[in-house]
Amino acid sequence: MRLRFGPGEEDAYADTRGVLLxxxxxxxxxxxxxxxxxxxxxxxxxxxxxxxxDGVLDDFAPSDIADLMLKWCPPRLAGRAEVVPFLCDAxxxxxxxxxxxxxxxxxxxxxxxxxxxxxxxxxxLLAEVQDPSSVEEYSExxxxxxxxxxxxxxxxxxxxxxxxxxxxxxxxxRTLCAYLGxxxxxxxxxxNLKLADGRALVDLLETGDMMEMQxxxxxxxxxxxxxLRRLDFIVTFxxxxxxxxxxxxxxxxxxxxxxxxxxxxxxxxxxxxxQRGPLEVEISDSWLYSLELRQLxxxxxxxxxxPLLAPGAVESFDAMVEWAQSAATTKHELxxxxxxxxxxxIEADMSRIFEVLEQAGVVLWTxxxxxxxxxxxxxxxxxxxxxxxxxxxxxxxYLGDAGxxxxxxxxxxxxxxPALIDALFSAGDTDRExxxxxxxxxxxxxxxVQMLTEAIVAASNGASRGMALSVLDHFDIDVxxxxxxxxxxxxxxxxxxxxxxxxxxxxxxxxxxFIDMTVIVDVLAAGVDDPKELCEFFGSFPEPFGLLDDMxxxxxxxxxxxxxxxxxxxxxxxLAKAARKAAVKHRSWMANR
Numbered sequence: 001m002r003l004r005f006g007p008g009e010e011d012a013y014a015d016t017r018g019v020l021l022x023x024x025x026x027x028x029x030x031x032x033x034x035x036x037x038x039x040x041x042x043x044x045x046x047x048x049x050x051x052x053x054d055g056v057l058d059d060f061a062p063s064d065i066a067d068l069m070l071k072w073c074p075p076r077l078a079g080r081a082e083v084v085p086f087l088c089d090a091x092x093x094x095x096x097x098x099x100x101x102x103x104x105x106x107x108x109x110x111x112x113x114x115x116x117x118x119x120x121x122x123x124x125l126l127a128e129v130q131d132p133s134s135v136e137e138y139s140e141x142x143x144x145x146x147x148x149x150x151x152x153x154x155x156x157x158x159x160x161x162x163x164x165x166x167x168x169x170x171x172x173x174r175t176l177c178a179y180l181g182x183x184x185x186x187x188x189x190x191x192n193l194k195l196a197d198g199r200a201l202v203d204l205l206e207t208g209d210m211m212e213m214q215x216x217x218x219x220x221x222x223x224x225x226x227x228l229r230r231l232d233f234i235v236t237f238x239x240x241x242x243x244x245x246x247x248x249x250x251x252x253x254x255x256x257x258x259x260x261x262x263x264x265x266x267x268x269x270x271x272x273x274x275q276r277g278p279l280e281v282e283i284s285d286s287w288l289y290s291l292e293l294r295q296l297x298x299x300x301x302x303x304x305x306x307p308l309l310a311p312g313a314v315e316s317f318d319a320m321v322e323w324a325q326s327a328a329t330t331k332h333e334l335x336x337x338x339x340x341x342x343x344x345x346i347e348a349d350m351s352r353i354f355e356v357l358e359q360a361g362v363v364l365w366t367x368x369x370x371x372x373x374x375x376x377x378x379x380x381x382x383x384x385x386x387x388x389x390x391x392x393x394x395x396x397x398y399l400g401d402a403g404x405x406x407x408x409x410x411x412x413x414x415x416x417x418p419a420l421i422d423a424l425f426s427a428g429d430t431d432r433e434x435x436x437x438x439x440x441x442x443x444x445x446x447x448x449v450q451m452l453t454e455a456i457v458a459a460s461n462g463a464s465r466g467m468a469l470s471v472l473d474h475f476d477i478d479v480x481x482x483x484x485x486x487x488x489x490x491x492x493x494x495x496x497x498x499x500x501x502x503x504x505x506x507x508x509x510x511x512x513x514f515i516d517m518t519v520i521v522d523v524l525a526a527g528v529d530d531p532k533e534l535c536e537f538f539g540s541f542p543e544p545f546g547l548l549d550d551m552x553x554x555x556x557x558x559x560x561x562x563x564x565x566x567x568x569x570x571x572x573x574x575l576a577k578a579a580r581k582a583a584v585k586h587r588s589w590m591a592n593r
Contacts, residue, residue: 167361184252462522
């Protein structure tokens with residue numbers, strides 16, 4: 001069996017990896033759950049050796065172990081000291097296994113020496129990952145930025161307050177504080193609530209945790225409230241959000257919490273969720289891949305939510321899972337995207353994240369389906385996800401740290417007319433009304449209209465000209481008309497004439513001669529997404545063949561788009577053929593200009 005691999009030998013390495021881990025699983029004398037976790041962790045070490053070291057699986061020098069533990073691990077495990085013992089165990093077990101099966105160069109003697117080195121280096125690795133500077137160094141690596149393709153408008157304050165006040169987790173915090181009372185409840189030596197309090201709170205908070213569980217013929221009872229995962233989750237985030245605190249060995253309510261407005265409480269809860277991560281708090285195991293994967297999913301909360309800030313955005317939960325799966329398989333090259341278990345694991349973790357976000361008042365998750373589990377709480381799947389007004393309120397403050405650039409309405413309202421026009425393309429109808437009303441509101445209406453008409457002349461494409469003209473509809477026509485009439489002496493005279501006729505301020509007899517190919521192409525281009533409307537408008541012209549012959553000589557970038565659409569959608573075969581020929585002529589003419 002090959003044990004040494006170079007770059008590009010992914011398939012051969014994966015085959016050997018599978019054989020080694022299968023043999024290791026049979027070689028280990030451990031309980032099944034612990035054995036499975038150990039095998040996964042050894043796979044993590046093997047992947048380091050192949051992907052980020054020299055690909056040699058049977059020969060290790062002390063410098064290799066030092067590189068792994070002191071160079072490769074610290075940035076990846078920064079702030080995750082609890083993972084270090086599992087990593088060290090995996091390295092030592094692999095070395096022992098390879099020596100026992102006669103594969104390790106240097107045999108048992110070298111294995112013993114390297115295993116001792118792992119023990120010697122573990123304190124240094126722990127110190128590195130616990131050092132705040134190492135976390136900062138890793139988190140401050142340059143990241144690419146991405147400008148979100150829409151303009152953000154703040155949701156109405158009343159809607160934000162209503163969404164925050166309705167957050168189920170905040171209601172559970174209130175119930176928890178009421179149960180604790182002003183004097184609080186005694187904590188155990190380990191800092192947990194007592195079992196009697198846990199039993200009462202499981203019922204009060206409807207957590208779904210099981211105090212006793214039947215496994216075969218055996219009754220397994222909870223030994224600590226730490227094992228009541230959903231209750232522990234609520235208590236943990238109540239502490240991180242500032243609703244309760246540990247004081248002199250008791251868990252007590254924070255008096256100032258109740259006085260805070262619901263929006264501030266919800267903001268504190270969301271900050272805690274982003275900082276700590278729902279999965280990291282609720283789920284703990286010794287699998288390095290699971291720990292890293294769940295950290296990835298937790299760290300992705302802002303990324304999963306960012307596209308939902310677009311006006312009217314609604315996304316399917318299945319699409320969210322696919323995004324997460326894509327991110328996971330990109331980070332972990334050996335995580336098989338077609339493996340059903342991998343998909344179901346990520347789906348379950350994303351389900352929990354979005355369930356928590358809904359309980360925190362951040363998202364609405366509609367039409368989801370319940371998937372009962374034999375042990376533990378229900379898993380939800382399917383349906384669609386959208387941000388609540390509170391979610392739209394709180395998320396923008398987290399986008400910068402995640403690498404996003406968000407254009408805000410407050411930036412646009414003081415900008416020039418071209419910036420307003422550009423922003424309107426990504427705004428919904430309701431948001432457009434608000435944006436136009438707020439734009440340059442401190443200026444006289446005449447100045448605002450003049451800025452818009454100047455932008456129409458300067459616009460480089462038909463869509464911008466059309467959008468700017470539509471904005472004029474929001475102003476007093478008696479103010480707008482004189483400025484539009486001035487456009488009759490400019491290259492956009494056709495647009496001005498069409499606007500005046502549409503407003504009833506002119507007729508075809510007086511301004512019809514201004515209608516030119518520029519405005520015709522612009523209007524046709526605006527209808528390419530609706531083929532029926534496009535073809536009906538084109539068919540309204542008295543000489544369509546002559547129009548096509550004139551159109552192919554028009555140098556606008558929209559011309560080719562219009563001719564292609566007409567050639568594809570016109571029902572009149574001769575006209576459609578003529579449009580296709582005109583498109584070919586246009587491209588040839590443009591290339592030779």
